[in-house]
Amino acid sequence: MASMFISLLIFSFFFFLGTPLSSNYYQNTCPNVESIIKKVVSDATRNDKTAPAGLLRMHFHDCFIRGCDGSVLLNSKGKNTAEKDGPPNVSLHAFYVIDKAKKAVESVCPSVVSCADILALAARDAVVLAGGPSWDVPKGRKDGRISKASDTSQLPAPTFNISQLQQSFSQRGLSLEDLAALSGGHTLGFSHCSSFNNRIHNFNSTLDIDPSLQPSFASSLRRFCTTKNNVNNAGVAMDPSSTSFDNTYYKLIFQHKVLFSSDNALLSTPKTKNLVSNFASSKDAFFKAFVKSMIKMSSFNGGQEIRKNCRFVN
Incomplete structure (x- = not known):
């Protein structure tokens, strides 16, 4: 119970004091970021019709742990087992799409666009490519440095009432x-x-x-x-x-x-x-x-x- 309370305090802290977002965040520093990511997601979807579902689910699972900070993308290292290797996340897929998008963005705008923003934009593009609605994604997220498999117990389970x-x-x-x-x-x-x-x-x-x-x-x-x-x-x-x-x-x-x-x-x-x-x-x-x-x-x-x-x- 105490650990849950602490987790909620941490989440609340990030919610109220986290990075302010805006739709034109990269207007001057990486103006073509959205078209770059859209092309990568579109190419992936042509070859893999399951990619949109994978990207949308990945984004949701990222946001529900510590906010949308790209922590779900981090690999396990040493004694730390990362979120992506936690029980609810072992079936996540389409990480390769984010890797390709990041590589493409870095070649044009190095060290400017966060992985968290790339994932948020890719999830939006995935929905659109699957026939869903589009929206203006607020941008300016920063990437987190903490990713723990144990935190995935916080994700809502398919068995929940x-x-x-x-x-x-x-x-x-x-x-x-x-x-x-x-x-x-x-x-x-x-x-x-x-x-x-x-x-x-x-x-x-x-x-x-x-x-x-x-x-x-x-x-x-x-x-x-x-x-x-x-x-x-x-x-x-x-x-x-x-x-x-x-x-x-x-x-x-x-x-x-x-x-x-x-x-x-x-x-x-x-x-x-x-x-x-x-x-x-x-x-x-x-x-x-x-x-x-x-x-x-x-x-x-x-x-x-x-x-x-x-x-x-x-």
Whole structure:
């Protein structure tokens, strides 16, 4: 409990005293930074349709630990195991995209643009390339020097109920509206069985399957994930249009065809249920809310330097 309190104090300190951000931060020092990063992300996406989901998830996992400081990009070193090697992050991918973007930016503007900003811009570009909305990313983040695998326990888990989700988001200054909107990122990508096995094997002492799952959907999941301790890294797409950023996810929530307990939890309160209904019926409403919440989430920063290599501190 004491360590959690200290972590919250640290986060609050960074939230209020962190680097001020602005949309034109690199106007004079690296005016072409956004076009450089966009090209790298676009090239990667042509060759790997899973890259957008990877970049968006990576950005989210970065911001939820110490603010958006690029700490998720750091490699483990010596006795320190970094965030990227923590249990929730071992399935993160597309680090190579950030490496390429950093190299391209450094060739034009050395030691000017932070890895944290590159990741924030790449996540935005990934959403756009997948058919989602665009937004003006506030810039000026600094890169952090601390990355600990143990801190990844602070990430909201796919097994969380609505109370746990609300607490996790509120500790980072994010509301129920932000929770509902940011959860829409689950419209992209793939999940391993381990993230939703709790719903399809030994759900509780009397039921094997979560009764809130649509029966035929549950059966299809069990065909892919055959045992509770599935070890073959099997999994399924987050939704049928898993490479397109759309509002299908919200429609699936009402059909009880979403993977995670945390997805289904959005039906647990009148407020989040109404938001899900609004987003399911209007893609524009979802896009508008998602942009607002992404800007809010990605504005938290507490870094100290501009890394020359995103995998290592200077």
